[in-house]
Amino acid sequence: MLKILLTVSACFSLIQTDDFAGRILSDSYATPDEFPYAVSIKVRGQHTCGGAIIDYRWVLTAASCFARSEVRSPNQILVMAGTIDLNGMGGSLHSVDKLFVHQNYTKQFQADVQGDIALLRLAKRFSYDSNIQPIKLGTVYDGAKAVVVGWGSESNEYPVASQILKSVKMMVIPGDAACQTDATRVCAAAQTGTGTCMGDSGAPLVDVDSGKLLGIFSLGVQRGCGLGLADIFTKVEPYAKWIDYVKTI
Known part of the structure; x- marks a missing residue:
């Protein structure tokens, strides 16, 4: 500890x-089922950010992950769940059909970021098990x-x-x-x-x-x-x- x-x-x-x-x-x-809500958010196949499963089709993450315009297209985003292995062994990849960045997200200067929160909606629901939980x-x-x-x-x-x-x-x-x-x-x-x-x-x-x-x-x-x-x-x-x-x- x-x-x-x-x-x-x-x-x-x-x-x-x-x-x-x-x-x-x-x-x-981590052990395989220790943090079943944790996901890797991949942009164009590369790990970019973390996130948390909060419902069958929803992942909560930071708006700053998508601050650059070229990574705001949902078809470039995948959510990896159900595994502790970044290569995806034992887990599953999920397509995203909607990205919602909070309307108040701003970066006035380096230390002043507001509304840094975003939601990803999956194209299909998670199938909950011991490794995937909200x-x-x-x-x-x-x-x-x-x-x-x-x-x-x-x-x-x-x-x-x-x-x-x-x-x-x-x-x-x-x-x-x-x-x-x-x-x-x-x-x-x-x-x-x-x-x-x-x-x-x-x-x-x-x-x-x-x-x-x-x-x-x-x-x-x-x-x-x-x-x-x-x-x-x-x-x-x-x-x-x-x-x-x-x-x-």
């Missing part, structure tokens, strides 16, 4: 995550012990996706001048040497106690990964009504 940092550095820079930012740095490899939405709170899972890069020097799903423990912390939060964003910190980075945009932040989805990874640090500095996640609860509405379209 990884030790959780209760404090973070008071000063750091943030970058937007639409260029494959965000990775899991840890030694905790996750319920939860309410985030300061001090929550959480886990983030993803296939992000394992090295600052070599930004190549992990071949096996990994997890890292984090703690939700109050926002401050270094990690600015608001009604839709929350900060979480991990132990130095672990954390998120390239390839983990959209990765689910899950409450250890309730098993519910608290947020999705949005912003990481500019100076490198695994420095023990806080990351910003998009809270899911404030977007519950938007999610419900989109699912009726």
